[in-house]
Amino acid sequence: MTEYFVAALDQGTTSSRCMVFDRHGRMVSIAQRVHQQYFPGPGQVEHDAEQIWRMVCTIMPEAIADAGIDARQVVALGLTNQRETTVIWDRHTGRPVHRAIVWQDVRTADIVKTIARDIDAVDVTARTGLPLSTYFSGPRLRWLFEQNPSLRRPAERGDILFGTMDSWLLWNLTGGVDGGVHATDVTNASRTLLMNLETLDWDDKMLAIFDIPRSMLPQIRPTLGNFGTTQEPIEGIAVAAVIGDQQAALFGQTAFDAGAAKCTLGTGSFLLYNTGAEVVQSRHGLISTVAYAIDGEAPVYALEGSIAVAGALVDWCRTTLGFIDTSPEIETVANTVTDNGGCYIVPAFSGLLAPYWDNAAQGLVVGLTGYTSRGHLARAILEAVAFQVCDVVEAMNSDAGLSARSLAVDGGMTSNNLLMQTVANLLGVPVVRPMMTETVALGAAYAAGLSAAYWPDMAVLRRNWQRAAEWLPAIDDSRRTLELAHWHDAVRLTSEWGRARR
Amino acid sequence: MYAELMPVAVQSVERAATILRLLAAEPEPVALSRIADAVGLAKGTTHGLLQTLLAVGFVEQDPNSARYRIAPAVFRLGAARIDLNLLRSRAINWTDALAARSGETTQVAAFRDGRVVTVHHLVPPNASGKALDGGPETPLHASALGKILLAHDVGAYRTIEGITLDPLTFHTITDKVRLDRELARVRDEGWAAEVEEHEPEMAAIAAPIRDHCGSVVAAVGVAGHRDRICDTRGRPRQALLTLVVRAGRSISRELGHGRRQ
Numbered sequence: 001m002t003e004y005f006v007a008a009l010d011q012g013t014t015s016s017r018c019m020v021f022d023r024h025g026r027m028v029s030i031a032q033r034v035h036q037q038y039f040p041g042p043g044q045v046e047h048d049a050e051q052i053w054r055m056v057c058t059i060m061p062e063a064i065a066d067a068g069i070d071a072r073q074v075v076a077l078g079l080t081n082q083r084e085t086t087v088i089w090d091r092h093t094g095r096p097v098h099r100a101i102v103w104q105d106v107r108t109a110d111i112v113k114t115i116a117r118d119i120d121a122v123d124v125t126a127r128t129g130l131p132l133s134t135y136f137s138g139p140r141l142r143w144l145f146e147q148n149p150s151l152r153r154p155a156e157r158g159d160i161l162f163g164t165m166d167s168w169l170l171w172n173l174t175g176g177v178d179g180g181v182h183a184t185d186v187t188n189a190s191r192t193l194l195m196n197l198e199t200l201d202w203d204d205k206m207l208a209i210f211d212i213p214r215s216m217l218p219q220i221r222p223t224l225g226n227f228g229t230t231q232e233p234i235e236g237i238a239v240a241a242v243i244g245d246q247q248a249a250l251f252g253q254t255a256f257d258a259g260a261a262k263c264t265l266g267t268g269s270f271l272l273y274n275t276g277a278e279v280v281q282s283r284h285g286l287i288s289t290v291a292y293a294i295d296g297e298a299p300v301y302a303l304e305g306s307i308a309v310a311g312a313l314v315d316w317c318r319t320t321l322g323f324i325d326t327s328p329e330i331e332t333v334a335n336t337v338t339d340n341g342g343c344y345i346v347p348a349f350s351g352l353l354a355p356y357w358d359n360a361a362q363g364l365v366v367g368l369t370g371y372t373s374r375g376h377l378a379r380a381i382l383e384a385v386a387f388q389v390c391d392v393v394e395a396m397n398s399d400a401g402l403s404a405r406s407l408a409v410d411g412g413m414t415s416n417n418l419l420m421q422t423v424a425n426l427l428g429v430p431v432v433r434p435m436m437t438e439t440v441a442l443g444a445a446y447a448a449g450l451s452a453a454y455w456p457d458m459a460v461l462r463r464n465w466q467r468a469a470e471w472l473p474a475i476d477d478s479r480r481t482l483e484l485a486h487w488h489d490a491v492r493l494t495s496e497w498g499r500a501r502r
Numbered sequence: 503m504y505a506e507l508m509p510v511a512v513q514s515v516e517r518a519a520t521i522l523r524l525l526a527a528e529p530e531p532v533a534l535s536r537i538a539d540a541v542g543l544a545k546g547t548t549h550g551l552l553q554t555l556l557a558v559g560f561v562e563q564d565p566n567s568a569r570y571r572i573a574p575a576v577f578r579l580g581a582a583r584i585d586l587n588l589l590r591s592r593a594i595n596w597t598d599a600l601a602a603r604s605g606e607t608t609q610v611a612a613f614r615d616g617r618v619v620t621v622h623h624l625v626p627p628n629a630s631g632k633a634l635d636g637g638p639e640t641p642l643h644a645s646a647l648g649k650i651l652l653a654h655d656v657g658a659y660r661t662i663e664g665i666t667l668d669p670l671t672f673h674t675i676t677d678k679v680r681l682d683r684e685l686a687r688v689r690d691e692g693w694a695a696e697v698e699e700h701e702p703e704m705a706a707i708a709a710p711i712r713d714h715c716g717s718v719v720a721a722v723g724v725a726g727h728r729d730r731i732c733d734t735r736g737r738p739r740q741a742l743l744t745l746v747v748r749a750g751r752s753i754s755r756e757l758g759h760g761r762r763q
Contacts, residue, residue, distance in 0.1 A: 027599045328591035415591040415622075435598050435626070468598060468624045 006454055007063065007074045007237070008444040009056060011081040011165050012245060013102065013267040014315070016055045018063035019438065020074070021445040023454070025464040027436065028069075031062035038099060043106040043350060046099035049087045052165070053172050057233040064234070076240035077230065078448030079173075080248040080440055081165040083191045086140040088151070088162050088216075094177045097151065097160060100168075101140045104268075104308055106350045108139035109359050111146070115139070119209060127206060129190065129197040129279065129288030131357050134350070135306065137164060138193035142210045158215040164188045166242045167218040173239060174228040181228040184218040185242040186299060190290040195220065197279055197288060200299060223247070224451035225295040241447035245440045246270040247291055250302065252443030253408050253434060254462045261396065261404065263389055264439065265413035269310035271354075271392040273303045273400065284395035285355025292447065303399060305354040305392025309347040310385045311413050316349075317381055323374045330378050331418045337375035342367040344490040345380040352494065355395040360498035366490050385413070386422040387487040393427060406430045410439040417471075424471040428480055435466040517541060518551055522560060522572065531569030566664055574657035584719045584757070586612060590622040592756040593711070597722065600749040601626045604724045604742055606731070610711070610753075611640060611647040612720040613658040618648055621720060641700060643667045643681055644674045646708035647721040649694035653685040654710060654718035673698045693747050694721075695738045698728060705731035707738045709750030714758030722750050 005028060010017050017032040033055040038046040064071055084103035089096040101107070116132050124132050141162055145152055154160040163171065166188050171180035189195040189202075194212065196203035202217055221227065227239035243251065246264060250272045253262040258276030263269065272291065279288050279301050286303040293299035309316075314327045324330055346352075348361040365380070389407075397403045406429050413419055414433045424431040436442050449455045473480075520541050525532060538548040552570055555561035562573040593610050601608040601624050609623040618640040642648035642662055651658045667676040675681045688694040697705045708723030724731070724746055733739050755761050 024602070026602045027595060030595060326585065326588050328588040329585045331587040332585050412591070415594045416587070417590075435602050435624075437594055437598065466602065466627055468601070468626075 002073060003069075004073050004075045004454065005067065005069060006076050006078065006445045006449040006452070007060070008078045008080060008441040008448070009060065009169070010245065010248075010438075010441040010444060011052060011056070011079075011169060012440070013082045013085075013104075013312075016052060016059060017441065018056070018059040019441045019445070020063050020067040020069070021442065021449075025436065025442060025446065025461065027438070027442075029063045029066035030438075031059040031066060033059055041107070043109075045102040045105045047085065047102055049089070049096045049100045049165075049168050052100075053169065056169060056172075060233050071234045071237060074237050075454050076448040076452035077173075077237045078241040078243065078248075078444030078446070079166055079170060079227070079239060080243050080245050080444035081169065081188070083164060083188055083244040083246065084135060084137050085165050086137045086144075086162070087165065087168040088141070088144060088155075088160055089168065090154075091159050091161050092177060094172070096168075098144055098148075100165070101143075103135060104312070104350045105140070106134040106359060108134045108143050109351075111139045111142055112359065115209060124193070124206070124209075125281065127196050127203050128193050129281075130193055131287065132193070133353070133357060134359055135308070135353060136191055136193040138206065138210045138212070141212050145211065152213070155216040156213040160216055161218070162212075162216045163218050164191070166244070170227055170239060170242060173230045173232060175231040178231070181239075182218045183221050183227060183242075185221055185223045185225075185227075185244075186290045186293045187223055187244040187247040188242065189218075189220045191244060197290070197301075200290070200293065222293040222295040222299075223290075224292065224447050238452060239448075240451035241444060243292060243444055243447050246272055246304065246306075247289070247302070248441075248443035248447065249410055249439040250274065250291055250443065251446050252436070252439030252441070253410060254446075254458070254465045255408070256300075256458050256462075262408045262410060262439070263393070264411040265310055265385065265389075265409060265419070266411040266440075267311045267315070269307040269385060269389055269392075269411075269413075271305035271389070271396060273396050275301045275303055277301070280399065282395070282399050284398040285357060286392070286395050286399060287354070295451075303396065305395055307388045307392060308350050308353050310388065311411075312349070313345070313347040313381050313384055314413075316347075317378070321377070324378075328415065330381060331416050333374055334378035334382055334418055335375075337373060337379060339376075340367075340379040340383055341372050341376035342369065343372050343376045343380040344486055345377070345384045346490050346494045347384055348494045348498070351498070352491070354392050356391075356491065356495070358495050358498065360501075361494040362498040362501065364490065364494050364497060366493065382416070382419045382422055383426075383483075383487075385419060386426050387484070389423055390426050390484065390487075404429060406432055408432050408434070410434060410437050412437065420469070420471045421474065424473045425475045426480060426483060428473050428477070430473070431471045432467055433469045435468040437468075514551065517543065518555060521548070521551060521555065522576070525561060525570060525572040526576070528571070531564040531567055531571040533567075533569050537570060564664070574655070574660065577656055584612075584713055586614070586619065586621045589711075589720055589757075593622055593722065593753045596749045596752045596756070597622055597624060600722070600724065600745060603745055606724040606726040606742075608722070608724050609647060610720055610722045611651070613642075613651045613655050616661055618642060618645075618651065641668070641670060643676075644670050644696065644700045646694045646696040646706040646723050646725070649685060649688050649696070650708045650710050650718065650721035650723075652681075653688040653694070659685075670700055671698055671702055675699065693738075693743060694723075697732060697736055697738075703728050705738070707731060707743055707746045709747045710754075711750055712754040712757070712759045714761075716759060719757070722746065722753060
């Protein structure tokens with residue numbers, strides 16, 4: 001009897017990976033490539049979309065070969081991606097006309113400031129669920145047109161196409177210049193500042209605000225649905241789901257219903273809280289977003305706490321401070337001391353996202369003395385990740401009107417035991433990791449597998465969820481309160497420093 | 503030009519190198535007088551050189567016989583020791599999959615600072631093994647993981663030389679000759695097992711994890727009740743064995759073994 005599998009393509013901020021999963025949601029193979037980061041100026045981050053597509057062409061056949069299976073045994077592909085990253089390309093040559101502008105990039109600060117003067121911020125949030133911020137794609141498109149006005153005409157004719165990373169890859173996977181599917185899904189579209197959260201269609205008023213022609217936009221489809229069939233690099237696999245990476249992680253944690261939440265620790269860190277059929281407007285700095293939509297069913301929404309810099313801070317430590325060779329070694333260095341030695345780091349590299357939404361904030365290191373060692377800095381780096389998680393969990397608790405009794409975590413950084421213990425200590429509740437830390441890819445596979453009827457229903461997937469590890473709080477309340485107070489002092493200073501230098 | 507810059511050969515370095523070559527060629531520890539004879543030096547001079555080599559960690563002295571031998575660190579020159587947190591981060595996807603597939607307690611261990619260190623371990627909900635956190639140290643000679651490390655790490659093997667192997671159960675291998683034979687089998691077949699050698703009724707299977715050079719740097723394995731790990735003849739179940747060996751290979755590949763990056 002032939003065994004069948006699902007594949008997931010996870011195009012992330014630092015790497016792209018393809019994974020094959022079996023019927024029990026267990027990873028069979030993984031192939032991965034790291035792509036280049038471009039930093040053309042302060043606060044600017046770009047990717048080469050063509051390089052990313054070439055890597056996808058390598059890792060897909062590699063993962064299938066590693067699994068020891070034939071491509072015909074892959075019943076469906078789920079595509080998941082870094083969100084908000086903006087690609088524009090020429091429909092006829094298939095080539096990008098600008099490097100992809102990454103979600104961490106804050107070059108649109110002035111555009112956002114100008115627009116904010118003329119419009120009603122409350123109306124924007126009511127339509128899109130989002131605050132007006134450099135974080136999202138809409139302002140980037142406007143920036144591209146301002147930089148190069150000659151793009152406007154071809155964009156109006158539909159010769160220049162826009163997409164987030166999912167649309168770019170889907171278009172290429174399904175044939176590119178030879179009839180590639182130009183579409184996106186609701187989760188990705190909900191991160192553009194251009195989609196109406198109620199109608200799940202492009203919002204004419206938002207398009208007018210950013211002056212963006214509808215003709216260049218991808219068609220918005222449900223998350224689980226028909227996205228065509230692959231032509232490249234392997235022919236004939238049904239693309240059965242497209243889903244933004246954080247929503248995919250929520251799906252991978254099987255947090256399908258209202259009240260369930262997860263926190264993914266990757267390059268950034270993202271807390272998503274499922275609010276069911278209801279669009280909840282946060283009063284504490286979270287954003288409203290689509291969790292997923294199934295073709296023919298009502299969409300499911302979520303509140304999200306987005307943290308721009310988590311693993312990216314460790315990565316910065318590796319490349320810039322240089323006292324570690326690989327990111328996981330941060331734990332080794334941090335374990336050479338028992339506390340932060342009074343040192344705190346606020347990584348406001350692109351301002352601060354949730355729950356502060358301060359575009360102007362600038363990062364800082366405080367509490368330096370001659371006593372401060374690498375170990376203390378390493379601790380402060382890991383604690384910065386944990387403190388930010390605490391901030392968004394606190395916001396979620398306030399919005400939900402109740403306190404989370406535990407936190408489900410996933411993502412690459414959950415292999416860091418010291419970080420997980422620190423999160424548990426500072427949150428004061430247990431932190432739980434499931435058996436599969438790569439929930440982004442798993443969630444995309446789940447979505448595709450459900451869509452293609454590889455799995456009959458969500459209940460089957462829920463039974464796959466198994467706890468792999470749990471960290472319990474191990475500091476007392478007074479210490480926790482004191483540490484959080486120090487952190488909030490430091491956060492306040494980043495805002496003041498940034499404001500004074502505008 | 504070149505000739506002018508060539509330094510005069512430093513005699514003591516040459517002599518130290520001769521001693522290292524001699525010791526490296528000898529399977530057994532060598533007495534001071536034999537070393538002095540072989541390098542043609544007075545005992546006092548030779549002793550001085552050996553003390554320096556001891557201090558830099560290239561030579562070690564057998565505590566019982568006071569004889570000298572080459573230190574394991576010399577074999578590892580040029581091969582950086584892997585950071586254990588890096589190892590965990592590279593292994594985690596595969597240990598998750600191994601634990602999910604086998605349903606048994608899964609562990610990654612390495613030999614560090616004279617003992618077996620648990621790098622990562624997880625206990626699936628229905629596993630028969632108990633949590634290892636804070637448990638007794640993994641004994642090198644009586645565990646599957648330990649046997650992998652003994653078979654491939656000279657430093658680990660030396661820690662059990664000259665000591666009596668504790669019989670932890672009725673089945674523990676305490677005879678060095680038998681253990682050596684077992685370790686040769688481990689190297690030949692690429693996996694190790696323990697059947698009630700550490701604890702009654704418990705069994706385990708382990709496989710090596712190799713770095714990009716092919717050196718064994720750690721071991722990965724599963725442990726659980728004998729009846730779940732072994733078949734009716736008390737041999738590791740073939741299906742489980744395949745899973746463990748594959749996990750070892752996959753983690754090795756993550757570390758660059760057989761993969762050009």
